Amino acid sequence: xxxxxxxxxxxxxxxxxxxxxxxxxxxxxxxxxxxxxxxxxxxxxxxxxxxxxxxxxxxxxxxxxxxxxxxxxxxxxxxxxxxxxxxxxxxxxxxxxxxxxxxxxxxxxxxxxxxxxxxxxxxxxxxxxxxxxxxxxxxxxxxxxxxxxxxxxxxxxxxxxxxxxxxxxxxxxxxxxxxxxxxxxxxxxxxxxxxxxxxxxxxxxxxxxxxxxxxxxxxxxxxxxxxxxxxxxxxxxxxxxxxxxxxxxxxxxxxxxxxxxxxxxxxxxxxxxxxxxxxxxxxxxxxxxxxxxxxxxxxxxxxxxxxx
Amino acid sequence: xxxxxxxxxxxxxxxxxxxxxxxxxxxxxxxxxxxxxxxxxxxxxxxxxxxxxxxxxxxxxxxxxxxxxxxxxxxxxxxxxxxxxxxxxxxxxxxxxxxxxxxxxxxxxxxxxxxxxxxxxxxxxxxxxxxxxxxxxxxxxxxxxxxxxxxxxxxxxxxxxxxxxxxxxxxxxxxxxxxxxxxxxxxxxxxxxxxxxxxxxxxxxxxxxxxxxxxxxxxxxxxxxxxxxxxxxxxxxxxxxxxxxxxxxxxxxxxxxxxxxxxxxxxxxxxxxxxxxxxxxxxxxxxxxxxxxxxxxxxxxxxxxxxxxxxxxxxxxxxxxxxxxxxxxxxxxxxxxxxxxxxxxxxxxxxxxxxxxxxxxxxxxxxxxxxxxxxxxxxxxxxxxxxxxxxxxxxxxxxxxxxxxxxxxxxxxxxxxxxxxxxxxxxxxxxxxxxxxxxxxxxxxxxxxxxxxxxxxxxxxxxxxxxxxxxxxxxxxxxxxxxxxxxxxx
Numbered sequence: 127x128x129x130x131x132x133x134x135x136x137x138x139x140x141x142x143x144x145x146x147x148x149x150x151x152x153x154x155x156x157x158x159x160x161x162x163x164x165x166x167x168x169x170x171x172x173x174x175x176x177x178x179x180x181x182x183x184x185x186x187x188x189x190x191x192x193x194x195x196x197x198x199x200x201x202x203x204x205x206x207x208x209x210x211x212x213x214x215x216x217x218x219x220x221x222x223x224x225x226x227x228x229x230x231x232x233x234x235x236x237x238x239x240x241x242x243x244x245x246x247x248x249x250x251x252x253x254x255x256x257x258x259x260x261x262x263x264x265x266x267x268x269x270x271x272x273x274x275x276x277x278x279x280x281x282x283x284x285x286x287x288x289x290x291x292x293x294x295x296x297x298x299x300x301x302x303x304x305x306x307x308x309x310x311x312x313x314x315x316x317x318x319x320x321x322x323x324x325x326x327x328x329x330x331x332x333x334x335x336x337x338x339x340x341x342x343x344x345x346x347x348x349x350x351x352x353x354x355x356x357x358x359x360x361x362x363x364x365x366x367x368x369x370x371x372x373x374x375x376x377x378x379x380x381x382x383x384x385x386x387x388x389x390x391x392x393x394x395x396x397x398x399x400x401x402x403x404x405x406x407x408x409x410x411x412x413x414x415x416x417x418x419x420x421x422x423x424x425x426x427x428x429x430x431x432x433x434x
Numbered sequence: 435x436x437x438x439x440x441x442x443x444x445x446x447x448x449x450x451x452x453x454x455x456x457x458x459x460x461x462x463x464x465x466x467x468x469x470x471x472x473x474x475x476x477x478x479x480x481x482x483x484x485x486x487x488x489x490x491x492x493x494x495x496x497x498x499x500x501x502x503x504x505x506x507x508x509x510x511x512x513x514x515x516x517x518x519x520x521x522x523x524x525x526x527x528x529x530x531x532x533x534x535x536x537x538x539x540x541x542x543x544x545x546x547x548x549x550x551x552x553x554x555x556x557x558x559x560x561x562x563x564x565x566x567x568x569x570x571x572x573x574x575x576x577x578x579x580x581x582x583x584x585x586x587x588x589x590x591x592x593x594x595x596x597x598x599x600x601x602x603x604x605x606x607x608x609x610x611x612x613x614x615x616x617x618x619x620x621x622x623x624x625x626x627x628x629x630x631x632x633x634x635x636x637x638x639x640x641x642x643x644x645x646x647x648x649x650x651x652x653x654x655x656x657x658x659x660x661x662x663x664x665x666x667x668x669x670x671x672x673x674x675x676x677x678x679x680x681x682x683x684x685x686x687x688x689x690x691x692x693x694x695x696x697x698x699x700x701x702x703x704x705x706x707x708x709x710x711x712x713x714x715x716x717x718x719x720x721x722x723x724x725x726x727x728x729x730x731x732x733x734x735x736x737x738x739x740x741x742x743x744x745x746x747x748x749x750x751x752x753x754x755x756x757x758x759x760x761x762x763x764x765x766x767x768x769x770x771x772x773x774x775x776x777x778x779x780x781x782x783x784x785x786x787x788x789x790x791x792x793x794x795x796x797x798x799x800x801x802x803x804x805x806x807x808x809x810x811x812x813x814x815x816x817x818x819x820x821x822x823x824x825x826x827x828x829x830x831x832x833x834x835x836x837x838x839x840x841x842x843x844x845x846x847x848x849x850x851x852x853x854x855x856x857x858x859x860x861x862x863x864x865x866x867x868x869x870x871x872x873x874x875x876x877x878x879x880x881x882x883x884x885x886x887x888x889x890x891x892x893x894x895x896x897x898x899x900x901x902x903x904x905x906x907x908x909x910x911x912x913x914x915x916x917x918x919x920x921x922x923x924x
């Protein structure tokens with residue numbers, strides 16, 4: 127036997143060693159984050175940070191090229207009436223819309239995220255999933271949001287899920303890979319933690335809560351467990367992994383509480399669009415409305431903000 | 435698991451702006467007299483003492499120093515109220531008064547919370563979310579018992595004792611007053627209560643509430659002062675029952691003084707609780723439990739989890755995570771809604787804590803404190819942990835009553851249990867494991883009055899509270915708490 131064992135880049139983790147999660151304790155910790163009072167300058171800064179972390183999303187069967195173009199316009203020009211705003215982090219669309227988004231975002235530093243791998247259910251063959259991933263990247267996607275095979279995960283076929291993520295990561299090439307756990311279908315926080323560990327070891331650049339098609343989508347509880355898994359993984363390997371809660375975060379106050387949670391769990395290094403995203407569609411306008419309120423002292427009608 | 439060097443940074447970047455609770459609506463009088471026989475009156479000898487805000491050392495008010503003569507008057511008023519209206523009143527009517535006090539505490543919750551934080555230094559988040567709601571809950575709970583004592587003690591007749599003399603500490607001023615007053619009144623007794631000298635204001639506010647609630651004069655008397663006033667109450671021949679919460683040393687003196695008298699008494703004294711983390715625990719939540727166990731109320735908690743026993747295979751991980759968590763604790767202005775750790779209650783207490791920090795280091799313990807900055811004036815102590823300490827260390831044996839945690843490791847279940855019980859105290863304990871069977875096995879072995887599993891510092895008026903060994907005698911709270919205020923007849 128050779129003593130120089132080949133070190134594989136992605137080793138299947140020992141899921142038996144994944145720390146247990148106590149749901150009552152998680153609820154209590156989340157309540158503490160929500161009791162933080164974020165006011166004045168720190169609120170304005172937080173709202174701007176939220177805007178810059180948004181993956182502006184449209185994932186409907188009825189999406190049209192026109193709607194995608196409009197969304198891209200919004201991504202660049204969040205609210206020109208208010209100077210000094212960031213642009214969003216990315217546009218998130220179906221693979222068939224990637225080309226349109228690429229054209230619309232030409233010359234702008236905004237990522238194009240494409241869902242892939244038979245989103246949202248993941249119910250297809252490995253080959254189809256890999257082809258779809260390659261297709262999205264070829265069309266110009268810089269980020270791939272894949273879904274895990276929940277059926278296989280829940281059946282205990284962890285190696286299957288692991289291999290699939292490794293394969294999609296490889297098919298995606300340089301695109302950053304976000305792995306959607308669809309936590310609403312996993313049932314327990316213990317499983318959320320397990321799936322997070324599995325995805326990170328398989329090469330995920332981001333772990334993401336939900337497709338937005340299943341209720342419940344992102345919750346602070348689920349996100350906290352995933353952030354804690356990221357922290358442990360970072361301590362163990364030195365590799366930073368990003369986090370993307372998606373679905374159900376439509377008001378700015380809640381988004382700010384997510385930032386509080388991020389700050390107190392992973393610290394300053396993660397507080398950028400490179401490492402934290404909100405998958406959302408209506409969050410941007412609420413954050414804009416709150417920002418305007420901070421500067422003018424009054425709430426404006428929703429009609430002063432473009433609906434896209 | 436070996437922990438590599440991949441550290442997290444919690445400073446820099448986005449910070450929380452100050453979010454102070456307003457004090458505009460708060461009325462603190464320049465001077466407070468003694469609440470005797472239904473109204474405030476000047477002390478016999480005309481002496482007053484200052485009560486300070488420990489967060490900035492500014493004077494909040496001047497409070498009467500009760501002498502023996504004042505205590506005599508208070509006890510006399512309480513006796514008269516007892517033999518007069520209170521013991522003759524229908525129990526249902528007594529209950530109504532207690533319900534009224536509970537509701538009025540809720541109505542003035544914000545005022546109580548702000549004054550509690552001003553006078554005692556505890557963070558407004560705790561006084562608002564824990565102290566005041568729990569105080570109201572105690573009155574509600576015991577109000578319900580007032581006319582149902584026959585169900586509390588089936589087949590026996592519960593009779594009131596008479597005048598209860600009560601002396602309470604400075605760590606939970608309003609809550610301790612409620613723990614003492616509510617069951618006493620529900621059982622038909624009258625009360626002479628002395629709040630701690632560093633934190634008299636919320637008890638005096640409670641006196642205002644009691645006056646506004648229209649309780650018959652003398653049913654509750656609140657006299658302020660220092661140790662001498664407390665001694666005068668405890669040893670007063672007109673007092674039928676003594677309830678004391680405070681240090682074990684004073685508890686001993688009281689017990690000696692009461693030996694051979696006919697007085698009933700309960701003593702709720704010190705503690706040095708073991709918080710035990712097994713390797714299979716939910717580690718991230720256990721770390722929260724450690725923080726809550728020792729840093730809640732600056733560690734001024736008799737049932738604080740001040741000794742951490744962690745199974746060796748996860749010790750490094752737990753300590754690293756605890757250090758990270760300590761970095762995110764906000765120490766400062768007690769009135770800021772984001773403050774996690776407020777001011778140490780008094781200069782005396784701060785000096786005591788600081789002396790233990792020196793002792794811990796000189797004994798060879800490794801001290802680690804969070805890197806937070808502290809305000810310039812006031813009394814402050816950073817959250818602190820000691821590793822490398824042992825059962826023979828004084829920081830492991832003695833109650834520090836501050837935000838100071840002594841950490842030891844264990845390998846086996848038996849070792850954990852031996853260490854947990856190897857203390858003169860026995861007030862509380864904590865067990866963290868994912869296995870239910872281990873919880874039951876462990877909790878049966880720990881000799882302490884309250885044991886929490888996978889949580890810590892949870893209180894409820896329906897649950898009895900009290901200690902083994904030097905942690906005290908008798909129980910307060912729940913059904914047991916009624917027993918301390920009645921004599922049972924066939």
